[in-house]
Amino acid sequence: MTDEEILALGIQADLCDEYGTINWEYGFKKEIIAFAKLVAEKEREEIVQFIESTNLGSLPEETAVQYANLLRSYSTAIRARGEQ
Numbered sequence: 001m002t003d004e005e006i007l008a009l010g011i012q013a014d015l016c017d018e019y020g021t022i023n024w025e026y027g028f029k030k031e032i033i034a035f036a037k038l039v040a041e042k043e044r045e046e047i048v049q050f051i052e053s054t055n056l057g058s059l060p061e062e063t064a065v066q067y068a069n070l071l072r073s074y075s076t077a078i079r080a081r082g083e084q
Helices: 003-012 029-052 061-081
Strands: none
Touching: 003 029, 029 061
């Protein structure tokens, strides 16, 4: 999530105006950005944990391997979003 995307969310939440000026005394722009990044990181990790805990045991072995590879690629892509 970019700083611009985070600020857009702040505008939607009425935390700041289109220039990033804080409307209320919730803190400073950098603290809001840091907080939003932490929230996004936690959400990504929870999604990855859910994906990685998917039980494929009832599937035929060949199908389970294919799904496991697909799920691993999803986990990798989700974690990579936090490195952008």
